Amino acid sequence: MEGEIDGEDEDGVGLRVYDNNQTEHRIGVDFDGEIFIHECDEYPAKAAKRTDRQNAHSGQVRRFAKWHVYRERGYETVRRRENPDVLMAGLLAIAALSDDQFSEYFGDIETQLERHYSDAPVDLPFDDADPDDTIIYEKDVYITPDPLEFEPPVLEQFIARFEGNPDTPTVASTGDVPLDELDDLLFDVEGVSEKHVLHYGSEGTEQYERGTQPALDRKPDFRVELMAFDPAEVGSFQHYVVSHLAYQIRDCFLLMGLKPPEGFRATGWGSYKGFLSQSAFDLYENYWSAQTDVTSWEPS
Amino acid sequence: MVQTIAQIRQREISSLEDLKEIWTQTNGSLEERAAEIFEIVRDDAREWLEECKVVLEEVEEHEEGNYAEKYGGN
Secondary structure (H helix, E strand, C coil): EEEEEEECCCCCCCEEEEEECEEEEEEEEECCEEEEEEEECCCCCCCCHHHHHHHHHHHHHHHHHHHHHHHHHCCCCHHHHHHHHHHHHHHCCCCCCHHHHCCCCCCCCHHHHHHHCCCCCCCCCCCCCCCCCEEEEEEEEECCCCCCHHHCCHHHHCCCCEECCCCCCCCCHHHHHHHHCCCCCCCCCEEEECCCCEEECCCCCCEEEECCCCCCCCCCEEEEEEEECCHHCCCCHHHHHHHHHHHHHHHHHCCCCCCCCCCCCCCCCCHHHHHHHHCCCCCCCCCCCCCCCCCCCCCC | HHHHHHHHHHHHHCEEECCCCCCCCCCCCHHHHHHHHHHHHHHHHHHHHHHHHHCCCCCCCCCCCCHHHCCCCC
């Protein structure tokens, strides 16, 4: 996956992206991240006429184009909860919470998960939902300071603290970021939403109950998305949520058609969109499952 | 503070290769649930994913278009 910016005007930024099939796409991204041009001579225009791989590559290209414009021109073209810099800041913010703070923000989800594996009743907002169905619990999280105000970007600063090569395009090698430019990367959780609940019935139906947002006059920074599991399997639920955000960072790179940076190449539950994509397209392995023996971290 | 992040801050974990070892995992319950719906999701996911809906060469909510006229690049 490679990108080359051709120009910028009052509408946005134009760039050519070469997907992992070496096919050229011509993309126009406006300053809010909306794609207003997507031309490709090789693939059918209508999604239904494209192969699964062509659809997957088209999705990768669109996400990569937004990322490339964000990193090269500094516009907020990547949705915050799909931006690895924001997710990295969120990971650090949640890791820094005391036990009491973490319990205040996420204790309701932990309690709910425990109920799935005990004799306690599981309170679900859907009349026809079985607790043994697939349930995903979500929380939107707001952090401060703004993770997009950092230069070098947060993820680059984090990776620069370690020895080794991240081994992926668009992320600087550790030696490329001067140590005297590193910030402390101290982030605080400013607020969280009530939990949202996503339910899949065995017949393939989908239901969604959205929780209330805190009284903050802005959009959330990221979203914790946890598939129901037995929290007794993990030593620390807080550590699990932190790890889940590392897996979300992994999924962001994979869905852009890029290898995740070394350090984030591990299997586990990341983003819901990552799970769907890894289920639908054979150019991904089942990175979401801790039981997968990964053969390649490079999406084809 | 999560122990592993404390280790990072105290430089006890120094390499990217070691970093990936610290992320914790479930041990079967999640995978068991997910496997049950995997086949269902495999079929339905195409209906939910943006890339399976988007029409290429479409000018979305903009009257501008034609990449070559706007940005060249040929």
